[in-house]
Amino acid sequence: MTFEEAIIISVRKYYAGQDPEELMGSKEGETKYTREYFDELEEELVPSDKKKKSKTKEDEEVDADELD
């Protein structure tokens, strides 16, 4: 197995939901760069359509309130 193949297998496992548990367990404090962190970062940088829609709804409500 080449290094590149090992990288691909590692990435495939990460995307399948498997984490390097032993490595993460060896850390004393909490891990910063978790899946949740990346999900939040993604949501922040690339807002999904759902959130966009909900935002627009909220905006509409705010606009309606302002008009009233």
Next chain:
Amino acid sequence: MSLTNPTQPNAPIPGANYTSDTRNYPWHRPPDITDLDEALEYIMDRLTETDAGMRYMSLIEAGTPITTITDMAVTLGVGRGKFTPDFAILMSGPVTRMLEIMAKSYKIEYDLGIEESDNFTTSVVYKEVFKKALAPEDDEAEITEEPSVEEDGGLMSAVSEEEQASMLGYDSEEIEEDE
């Protein structure tokens, strides 16, 4: 051996590997980073603070799989002695995710490069194999046709007797006389 001075050897002295200082290479020294967060922080800094990030984005846009970019990024870290190759493999998942988010934020179409290729023989191959196995006569016919290429005088074909004699330094007339 040196071409200009054949008496001077141009290779390491036998046993030099036992005496050389292997600490000269960063990857031979203990790694600088052994913490996953620290390592990801290092990669993230390189992606956002230097031109490397945009370079990687250009490569992704050009069709390079993100796993290949991950390989490049972590190998650079290993080469600089930041972390070990094993650690690089373990952290390649989060690094790929990071690059994926970056690509998404720049609205770049990307290929993760983790799709598994089909690992089975297709029916087309089997059909071709059966077709060849069931029709041996055709193969023989093909083989018998091949020598005709040699007759035409290919590069590796046998030379004529005259040419052979001229190569050996005989005249064709001399051969006829001998006969």
